[in-house]
Amino acid sequence: MSAISSTVLKRTAAGTAGAAALGIGYASLVERNAFTLREETLPVLEPGTSTLRVLHVSDLHMTPGQRLKQNWLRELDRLEPDLVINTGDNLSHQKAVPAVVQSMGGLLARPGLFVFGSNDYFAPIPKNPLKYFKKDHKRTHGDPLPWRDLRAAFTERGWLDITHVRRELEVAGVRIATAGVDDPHLQRDRYDTIAGVPNPLAHLRLGLTHSPEPRVLDQFADDGYDLVLAGHTHGGQLCLPFYGALVTNCNIDRSRVKGPSKWGEHMQLHVSAGIGTSPWAPARFCCRPEATLLTLVPAPRREPHTDADHGVSHSEAVVR
Structure with missing residues (x-):
């Protein structure tokens, strides 16, 4: 040479x-x-229903010393959302519960719903990043985290734990039928505990899960839910320009790794790219940390159609 x-x-x-x-x-x-607020409009409400503003937060992965993140989260209350949804992975440290509660600030005084994720139950540990490219890799967990303390703090302030329960509530004049599952990433989901068609008189049928696993999304869609909110993916966390996410860390495809998408014939899915990262992988590329302000508006009214076999007319916008 x-x-x-x-x-x-x-x-x-x-x-x-x-x-x-x-x-x-x-x-x-x-x-x-570089925390950012993303805004989306989703036509998922029953025709004639008032608009509903929903703040979706997920994957805080909080440690006590993360002041920038905590200060930014506190500012979200200025958005004055009608409803706050938290889809889990709030903790990354044994002593992070006070930081999470203080960061949520005024949001905890607003109507809120939540489910937990794997990093509410177990602390993150160092991992070989190449494992994320193998969906069936063996999962290992760190020390238990004080999720019960976090749950108590949320529920004492009025937020509702939707894990394996069905609930109905009215927010800003919108009647919501909601249900959620425990984290499918840990195989803790038991959809049979909430299975069945939600109230057809509700203006919104809302499902919650931490990890957007297709088996769970299919069940929500089959039961007639309008919208499912999830987190877990971090939007891919490390993405490439013009290509997007390399991995999703679950079984959905890369095109659904963050933001809204359609699942099945009628259901909308929204996956949050999340606000934090594991302390063992503190980096994001082409995938800024985010919360999302969802403006839910009425869906277009579907034209009634005739069932020639049974001689009846019905509208799928009312009965699903």
């Missing part, structure tokens, strides 16, 4: 290493703390 070729190779290697270092620095120091 000539001296010139050797010099070019060394400069190329040095440039590649420098670019990688800059990328890692940006992902771990800048984008990980």
Whole structure:
């Protein structure tokens, strides 16, 4: 190899290493703390229903010293949402419960619903990142986390735990039939405990789950839910420009890794990209940490159609 070729190779290697270092620095120091609010409008309410503003937060992965995250979360109350939905993974430290509660601030005085995720139950541990590319890899858990203390803090302030229960409530004039499951990522979901068609007189039929596993989403869709909210994916966390997420960390496809999408014929799915990261993987790239303000509006009224076999007319917007 000539001296010139050797010099070019060394400069190329040095440039590649420098670019990688800059990328890692940006992902771990800048984008990980570049919190953003995303806004979406979803036509999921019964025709004629009032608009409902829902703040969806997920995957805080809180540790006590994360002041930037805590301050940003406190500011979300200024949005004045009608309803707050928390889809789990709030904790990443044994002493993080006070930080989570204080960060939620005024949001805890508003109507709220929640389910938990794996990192409410168990602390994160170091993992080989290549495992995320293998969906059936063996899962290991860290020390237990004080999820019961967090649940008590949420429920004492009026938020409702929707884990394996069906509830009905009215918020801002909108009647909501809701149900949720425990974390499918840990195989803790027991959909049979909430199975069945939700109240057809409700203006919104809302499902909650931490991990958006297809087997659970299919069951919500089969029962006639209008909307399911989930988290867990971190939006892929490390994404590539023009390509998107490399992995989803569950069994949904990459196109659904964050934001709204349609599941089945009628149901909408919204997956939050989340606000935090594991302390063992503190980086985001092309995937800013986020909360989402969802404006739920009435769905277009479906035209009644005639069932020729039975000689009756019905509208699928009312009975699903």
